[in-house]
Amino acid sequence: MKKIGKTFIISGPSGVGKSTVLAALFKDREDLYFSVSATTRAPREGEIDGKDYHFIDAGEFRKMIGEDAFLEYAEYVGNFYGTPKKYVDEAMANGLDAILDIEIQGAAQVCAKRPETVRIFIAPPSWEELERRLTARGTDSPEKIQQRLLRAKVELDSARCYDYLVINDTVDEAVEELRAILRAEHCRPAERVSQLMD
């Protein structure tokens, strides 16, 4: 039976370990496509066009907005960031699941356009643990860490309307949960009944 690609959004607060979990999820999985965002900000040292971002200019970005070519987009400190429909649709047409690493507001935009999108929120096992992880990174001041914690609590409250909430206690367990969710979502009747009814 041919697998039909689906779109999954994965959100999670700063410090929760989302990048590590995503890297582990993609290991040995050639049926997954990681969505690369488009941005108008300049490439930083070492960033590769098409891998880290699709780097485009503001004129092109605005043109794409006008053509409804984004699943979601936002402006952030003077630059645009967005998820082009094109690559996601190409991946799904090839039977891959498209994984979008975007935050809650972007997720809401995607689901408004495509309600069938599956939303997964990655949460810490506790607030104490999230604080510990943010502190261990050593990149933020204590004030910044408190801001991030507060924001994480607001985000988790919004995640009530997500389809799934994965707890990143250990990476292995979080990845197993993600894999179970992806697999389960491919067992939906809409995808399968029509193939069997013939």
Next chain:
Amino acid sequence: MKKIGKTFIISGPSGVGKSTVLAALFKDREDLYFSVSATTRAPREGEIDGKDYHFIDAGEFRKMIGEDAFLEYAEYVGNFYGTPKKYVDEAMANGLDAILDIEIQGAAQVCAKRPETVRIFIAPPSWEELERRLTARGTDSPEKIQQRLLRAKVELDSARCYDYLVINDTVDEAVEELRAILRAEHCRPAERVSQLMD
């Protein structure tokens, strides 16, 4: 984190291999409870009360109907069959998932009472394969097999409103899909957000 028990209904047409799949699902899983039905029919040779069925008399069954003590029940060739709430609720209170092997009409009754119940339909990989399996059992006449096939098609049509549709192509794959579904359903925000918001 303490697991909270959920109820899963597993339905499927005659000949699809549901018993084999369920036996494999329950192997080494002490977190699952298999719901035993109550019936007013007499025990057959070798049947054990409380294991094959809870054998009760018609007066007791009617009393239980009056007390709304069944998740679902039906009359079939002069006997009553039903799923007592009691054992399912006890299992869930102990953190077990309750697995109910019931058909589509019973499933509709359960979901009317408890909309959070997850419904899984087990389907054959094709009609030809279902016919082959029914023939291989050697228990039905060709006419009876055609009746069962027709009924299976009607049931699959109803299964469009189920939450999941698992294809029993191989038992191993079907069990893996079931396990993924059970695991994924325990990642729902309703179950988890409240534990984290404190």
